Amino acid sequence: MGKMKIALVADANSVHISRWSDWLEKQGNIVKIFSLTDNLNSNFFGPEPPLDRSLIMNFGSKIRETTKRLQNLIDDFKPDLVHGYFLTNHGFYASRVENYPTIVQVMGSDLLLHTENSWLLSWIFKHSIKKSSCVISPPLLIDRLKKMGIEEKDIVSNLIGINTNVFKPLEKQNVVLFSRGFEEVYNPSTVAEAIIKISKKKPKIKFYLAGEGSLRKEIEIRLVDTNVEFTGQLSEIELAKIMGISKIVISPTFSDSIPLTAFEAMSCGSVLIASDIPAHRQWENSAYPILFFNPNNSDELVTHILESYNNNELRDKALKLGPKIAKESWDREIISNKMIDVYRNIKNDF
Structure with missing residues (x-):
């Protein structure tokens, strides 16, 4: 597979994201992180507007402004694919980016906590998936997604792997x-x-x-x-x-x-x-x-x-x-290569 330019829209302070970005780069891909978190290792498109009733009162103007900042940064990078994480913040904005294949990834609390506590966040969660090419989900949450009306064909089951060559027993x-x-x-x-x-x-x-x-x-x-x-x-x-x-x-x-x-x-x-x-x-x-x-x-x-x-x-x-x-x-190598296959398929189908 040819090397890719990949835009990760995610919390720049997340351990998951830094590990995934590092792995992708080691495979020769060009990766940039776009984040609502101001971090030296990311392209900042915040500040993050609250996703609450205030967005209804201002007709979503702050969300549109934030989306525009992200779109401009993405356009400058011109990635082959956009991958957004956590559907009630970064994943939501990733799904609003136009002209690029986009996937979003459920991380857990976005589905298990946020959608349970807020009808608005529940709507944002589902809308983010509908605007994307597919949603990546841990196997444990797939049934929950189906109950929300997400079609099985739009769900890709995958986990986040670990480096089993690094995490190994030492003298206890x-x-x-x-x-x-x-x-x-x-x-x-x-x-x-x-x-x-x-x-x-x-x-x-x-x-x-x-x-x-x-x-x-x-x-x-x-x-x-x-x-x-x-x-x-x-x-x-x-x-x-x-x-x-x-x-x-x-x-x-x-x-x-x-x-x-x-x-x-x-x-x-x-x-x-x-x-x-x-x-x-x-x-x-x-x-x-x-x-x-x-x-x-x-x-x-x-x-x-x-x-x-x-x-x-x-x-x-x-x-x-x-x-x-x-x-x-x-094992990270096995799981990561499965994700690369998803990237390839989404890019080719766009």
């Missing part, structure tokens, strides 16, 4: 990792409650809390006297090094559709303690050791951490099964 240490970040949906507060309780019983257990977010300062204050290291936002290699040595990885999120943390934890052979949500429950019958807890119940999380911390049988099973499952199911 007395470490527990939380890497989801510090926004409410990722549930850092329950993690903090659990750490405070554990620190009184097992103060030598080391916790790494990775990522950024609006709740980070609050969590730092709460955990000031505990055995915790806040790493900030980590590169893929830095994160893999910590996850590789972690006995336990926690994924306590309230909502998810592409649980990359679970993929990475399995690839590193770590025991996974995960919130009891559908995105995690898909492995409940797997031989891989996953312990589920109510995301609102820190006591359950404490119990699972303490019981699995010195459970050699559980850890050996994770080391034996996890890397193999990850390699076969979520």
Whole structure:
């Protein structure tokens, strides 16, 4: 396949986007990120107007202005294809770009949370898909899309892969990792409650809390006297090094559709303690050791951490099964090449 010029319309601070952009460029493609987030690595077309009743009051003038800024930037780049992410912000604007084949990608909260809480965002979500060549969706959400009236022919099932050559087991240490970040949906507060309780019983257990977010300062204050290291936002290699040595990885999120943390934890052979949500429950019958807890119940999380911390049988099973499952199911090269095939087909059909 010839190399492509690809416009990614997405949050420039997203780890998913930076990894995908890097992978595409390593294959020789020319990639530019267009974002409502002002970032040195992106072409900024914000500020982002609120998608609420105010757009009705001003007849969508701010949305038209934002769309025009994006259209002008895209026209300067002249891509072969536009790929928009998250259908209630960047994906919405990508779908409004004219004269180029466009695909949009469901990321999870845009469907699971935003469309449930707002009729307007629900309309924007569906309108974004109808204006695009196709929608990329995690397998877990396809039935939800069909119930919204999206035709199966317009849906492409695909995930986001991980680099299984980077995320791999290292010599395990007395470490527990939380890497989801510090926004409410990722549930850092329950993690903090659990750490405070554990620190009184097992103060030598080391916790790494990775990522950024609006709740980070609050969590730092709460955990000031505990055995915790806040790493900030980590590169893929830095994160893999910590996850590789972690006995336990926690994924306590309230909502998810592409649980990359679970993929990475399995690839590193770590025991996974995960919130009891559908995105995690898909492995409940797997031989891989996953312990589920109510995301609102820190006591359950404490119990699972303490019981699995010195459970050699559980850890050996994770080391034996996890890397193999990850390699076969979520290897980035396999999944990324599937996406390239989608790009090629959409470009050729336009």
